[in-house]
Each structure stands twice: as structure tokens, then as C-alpha cells.
Amino acid sequence: MGSRRVVVRLRVRRYFCDRRSCSRRTFVEQVAGLIERHRRSSVGLTSWPRSIAVELGGGPAARLCHRLRLAVGRTRLLRLLKAPAGPDRAPRVLGVDEFAFHKGCAYGTVLVDVEAGRGVDVLPDRTSETFAAWPAEHPGAGIICRDRASVYTKAVKEPAPDVREAADRRHLLQSLSAAVKKTCRQHRNRNCLREHTEEEATVANLPEPPPMLLPSAELPRTQIVERTRHRYEDIHRLLEKG
Known part of the structure; x- marks a missing residue:
């Protein structure tokens, strides 16, 4: 609200349960889309810093939130970064590839929905056992697009022998x-290419092909082009007059 800090004071009702067997004695009214349980800020105010933290991380996100008058610190921003829930079923076209957590030391496996162009899951390593467990728990993949590593070949054929495999572009x-x-x-290194070229040059004494004359490109008849052409003509006309 005009770069000012706004505090929303919301009055909700609290319900009491008279049954002694109930483990929860009190119930607080919830307002959908505005508040959630155990939250000290609204849903919207929680989603905005989370989006900023995803893009910038901890420290830079905290500095930007301070400029935007959002009262949130670096530690809270990092706590907002929770892993999204994985899908129950695999996408129809599943992309599989490895990536390096630390190059030369630790590698993982990234799974991608090729048709939607978004990430699906990240596996902690690139072993065949870890990847073979994922299609078994998430059925539904019809095509698996992967690289030519033998680790993924073995892992695909064991849990899903009917799935088509394709090498990605x-x-x-x-x-x-x-x-x-x-x-x-x-x-x-063997000088094969150079010897073959020299032989062709000596045997086939063919004349050089005539140069190809391409038509000059026609500029569009815009106002800037016409003005530049008129100035060019005026300059040469004045040069001829001395």
C-alpha cells in the first residue's frame, strides 16, 4: 500500500470441544486463501518472499525484500525453500540425465518432463539401483529419453521392459x-587428407568456377532510408560543384 508496511488485524472465532476424549480442545476458524495454521503472515506475503528466495537465494533475497518493505530475514527466506511434492505418476516422455553436484566427485540424476519442459525430480546419485526404483514407484512413462550411459540402460529394462527408449538430440x-x-x-596425423587433396589437385586440372554474382539487396523504402539516400545525393552534387 504505497510502499508502506501494512498490518492486517483479523478477528476469528475460537471453538471449544466439550468432549473429554477429544485430543484437540480448541479449534480456530481459518480463512481460506488468507491465513493458514501456525502462520504469522498471510498466504500472499509468504508466497512472494518464497518466489524471491527461489530466484536469488538467501542474502540477495533478504536485501531485495528490505528494499520492497517486506519484513523477512535471510534465515526465514531459506526456511521457505521447501522441495515441491513429487508426482504420483511419471510423465509420458521422461528425460533422464546426470549432473554434477561437485564435478569429478559427486553426481546426481535429474528427471525432466520432456513435453512440458520442466523438472520432475532429482535423485541423489547416478546408480542404476536408485534410478530403477523411481519408475517402479511412479509408473506411466511410455518413452524414456536418455543419454547412452550403460547405467541407465540396465535400470530402464528391469522395472519397465515395455518402455521405449530414445537417445536425446x-x-x-x-x-x-x-x-x-x-x-x-x-x-x-597420418597426412591422409593432405595427400588426397594434393592428388586431386594434380589429376583434375579443372578451371576455377566463375564467381557467383548475387543481386544487390534492396533496402526497404522507409523514411530513414529515403532521407539517407537524399543526403548522399546532395553531398555528391555539392562535391561536383566544388
């Missing part, structure tokens, strides 16, 4: 690029 292009570089490096 990135790893296909990466493997193709590595194979081409390796082949070119081997032939360059």
Missing part, C-alpha cells in the same frame, strides 16, 4: 561431433 549431436573430430584428427 543433445547427446546424439555430441556423440556425432566427437566421432567426426576423432576421425579428422586420425587422418590429419
Whole structure:
């Protein structure tokens, strides 16, 4: 409200239970969409700092909240970062790949919904046992898009033998690029490419092809282009007059 701190004072009713067997003696009225149990701020005020903490982290998020007049500290922002609940069923096209927590030391596995373009789950390692347990607990995947690691191959065939496997585009292009570089490096070291080129140059004495004349690009007839063309003509006309 105009960059001012606002405190909402809400009066709710408290209900008492007369039954001695009831474990909860009192019940407090809840207002849906505004408050939740054991909260000292509204639902909206809790969701905004959580979004800021997801993007910036602890310290930078606290500094931005202070600029926005949100009374929240670094520790509370970090407590708001809770892992989202995992889905009960796997997406139809499940993407699987490894990533490094610490490169060369610790690796994990990330699962992605390929069609929706969003993350599904993160596994703590890249072993076949850990990944094989996930499709067994979350059925529904029809296609698994993965890299060519043998660990994931074994893990897919055991719990879901009917699932189609596909190599993702990135790893296909990466493997193709590595194979081409390796082949070119081997032939360059043996001078195969240079000898073959010299032989073609000596045998086939073909004339050089004529240069290709491309048509000049036509600029659009805009106001700036016309003004620049008129100035160019005026400059050359004045040069001819001295």
C-alpha cells in the first residue's frame, strides 16, 4: 500500500470441544486463501518472499525484500525453500540425465518432463539401483529419453521392459561431433587428407568456377532510408560543384 508496511488485524472465532476424549480442545476458524495454521503472515506475503528466495537465494533475497518493505530475514527466506511434492505418476516422455553436484566427485540424476519442459525430480546419485526404483514407484512413462550411459540402460529394462527408449538430440549431436573430430584428427596425423587433396589437385586440372554474382539487396523504402539516400545525393552534387 504505497510502499508502506501494512498490518492486517483479523478477528476469528475460537471453538471449544466439550468432549473429554477429544485430543484437540480448541479449534480456530481459518480463512481460506488468507491465513493458514501456525502462520504469522498471510498466504500472499509468504508466497512472494518464497518466489524471491527461489530466484536469488538467501542474502540477495533478504536485501531485495528490505528494499520492497517486506519484513523477512535471510534465515526465514531459506526456511521457505521447501522441495515441491513429487508426482504420483511419471510423465509420458521422461528425460533422464546426470549432473554434477561437485564435478569429478559427486553426481546426481535429474528427471525432466520432456513435453512440458520442466523438472520432475532429482535423485541423489547416478546408480542404476536408485534410478530403477523411481519408475517402479511412479509408473506411466511410455518413452524414456536418455543419454547412452550403460547405467541407465540396465535400470530402464528391469522395472519397465515395455518402455521405449530414445537417445536425446543433445547427446546424439555430441556423440556425432566427437566421432567426426576423432576421425579428422586420425587422418590429419597420418597426412591422409593432405595427400588426397594434393592428388586431386594434380589429376583434375579443372578451371576455377566463375564467381557467383548475387543481386544487390534492396533496402526497404522507409523514411530513414529515403532521407539517407537524399543526403548522399546532395553531398555528391555539392562535391561536383566544388
